Amino acid sequence: MPKINIVPADRIKNLPPYLFAAIDKMKQEAIRQGKDVINLGIGDPDLPTPAPIIERLQKAVADPRNHQYPSYEGMLSFRQAVAKWYQSRFNVTLDPVTEVVTLIGSKEGIGHAPLAFINPGDTALMTSPGYPVYHAGTLFAGGRSYFVPLLEKNGFLPDLSSIPESVAKEARIFFINSPNNPTAAVATRAFFESVIDFANRYNILICHDAAYSEIYYDGVRPVSFLDVPGAKEVGIEFHSLSKTFNMTGWRIGFAVGNGEALAALLKIKSNMDSGVFQAVQEAGIAALEMQDAALGPIRKIYQERRDALVPGLHKLGFKVVSPQASFYVWIKIPANTLSAEFASRLLSEAAIVATPGVGFGTAGEGYIRMTLTSSTERLLEAIDRMEKAGVVGG
Numbered sequence: 001m002p003k004i005n006i007v008p009a010d011r012i013k014n015l016p017p018y019l020f021a022a023i024d025k026m027k028q029e030a031i032r033q034g035k036d037v038i039n040l041g042i043g044d045p046d047l048p049t050p051a052p053i054i055e056r057l058q059k060a061v062a063d064p065r066n067h068q069y070p071s072y073e074g075m076l077s078f079r080q081a082v083a084k085w086y087q088s089r090f091n092v093t094l095d096p097v098t099e100v101v102t103l104i105g106s107k108e109g110i111g112h113a114p115l116a117f118i119n120p121g122d123t124a125l126m127t128s129p130g131y132p133v134y135h136a137g138t139l140f141a142g143g144r145s146y147f148v149p150l151l152e153k154n155g156f157l158p159d160l161s162s163i164p165e166s167v168a169k170e171a172r173i174f175f176i177n178s179p180n181n182p183t184a185a186v187a188t189r190a191f192f193e194s195v196i197d198f199a200n201r202y203n204i205l206i207c208h209d210a211a212y213s214e215i216y217y218d219g220v221r222p223v224s225f226l227d228v229p230g231a232k233e234v235g236i237e238f239h240s241l242s243k244t245f246n247m248t249g250w251r252i253g254f255a256v257g258n259g260e261a262l263a264a265l266l267k268i269k270s271n272m273d274s275g276v277f278q279a280v281q282e283a284g285i286a287a288l289e290m291q292d293a294a295l296g297p298i299r300k301i302y303q304e305r306r307d308a309l310v311p312g313l314h315k316l317g318f319k320v321v322s323p324q325a326s327f328y329v330w331i332k333i334p335a336n337t338l339s340a341e342f343a344s345r346l347l348s349e350a351a352i353v354a355t356p357g358v359g360f361g362t363a364g365e366g367y368i369r370m371t372l373t374s375s376t377e378r379l380l381e382a383i384d385r386m387e388k389a390g391v392v393g394g
C-alpha cells in the first residue's frame, strides 16, 4: 500500500512536552514494577462529587430536551446561577447575558483565549512557574510568551516593574492565577490594583485564572479579581467547577467579566465547539446552589491534610510555606539539586510521585510540588518513607 508522510505542524513540534504526561509515564513504570506508589503529583481531587450534584445530573440526563445541541454561550439558567453565586460569594454583580460564558472546563477557555486576542507575533504575558496551558494556547495562536518569574522574595507574586517597557507595549494579554498553581500564593487586593493600573497603562487584557478560589484555609477567603474597582473594564476571570466541587471529569467551567472580551472568546468557541451538555449544566446549577454546604466539609479535609504534610516536611528540614489556599504545597529542595533529579529520587527511593518545579517553567527550578489530594494517612506515610530513605531538605 502507498503511504504518505505524516508531518505534524510546527506548532506541535514547538510544544514543550506535556508535563503531566511525562510524570504519568514514570509513575506507570513504578507501578508496573509492583511498587506501592503514593501519587502526590497530580492536581485531581480524590474525593467524590457531592451527591446532590450527581442526583441532579441523573434527573437531567433522562429529559429529552437535554439531548440536543446546547447553546454556545450556555443555558441562561446556568449563567444566572453563576451571576447569583458571584454576587453572594464575591460581592460582584454580573449580567448573566453578556458577562458570563459557559466553558467546557476552564482549560478549554484558557486554551482558546489567545486565539481571540493574539495575532501572530504578538506577546502574551504569563508567569514562570505557571499552568502550562497559557503558553500552549499562545503558541497555537502564533504568539510569543513572555514569562514573569514568581520569586520567593516577592511572595511568589509577579513583579510588574520587572517587565521591560518594550515588552509591556507589545503585550496583548496577561495571564495571572490566584490562588496559584503551583506556588499556592494568593494575590492581595493591592496586587490586583497594581495589575489594573498596568493593564490600563499598556492596554493589556487581564485573564485571571481563579480555579482555586474556593479551596482556602483558616477561613480566609481569596478575593475575586473582579471585586477590585476597574477590573471589569480590563479583564476576565476564568472559573471552574472542577477543583471546587470535585468535578474534574464533568468538564464545566465559565468565564466572567468584560463583555466585549467574552464576545470575542465566544466567537472562537462557537466555531470550534458546541457547548456543554445541558444535563451537566443542570448539575452545575445544583453545585453552585450548594455553595458552602458542599464546600465546608471538603475544605476541612484539605486543611487536615495540609496540617499533616507541612509540619512533616518541616521536620525533614524542607523550607515550605504552609498554603493559605489551593491544594498545592510548593517545596524548596536543597540547593544545587535539580528538581527533576530530586523528583526521580523521590520515586525510586520512596515510591512517591511529586512534580518537578521546572516542569512549570524555568523559574520553578529549585522546587517540587506536592498535592493534598491523598488521604492524611498516605501523606504521613510519604513523610515516613522520605525520612527512612533519607530524602530530606536542607
Ligand SMILES: *Cc1c(COP(=O)(O)O)cnc(C)c1O
Binding pocket: 043, 104, 105, 106, 107, 108, 131, 177, 181, 209, 211, 239, 240, 241, 242, 243, 248, 252, 253
Ligand atoms: C486544573 C486547572 C485548570 C483547569 O481546570 P478545568 O478542569 O479545565 O476547569 C485551570 N487552571 C489551573 C491553574 C488549574 O490548575
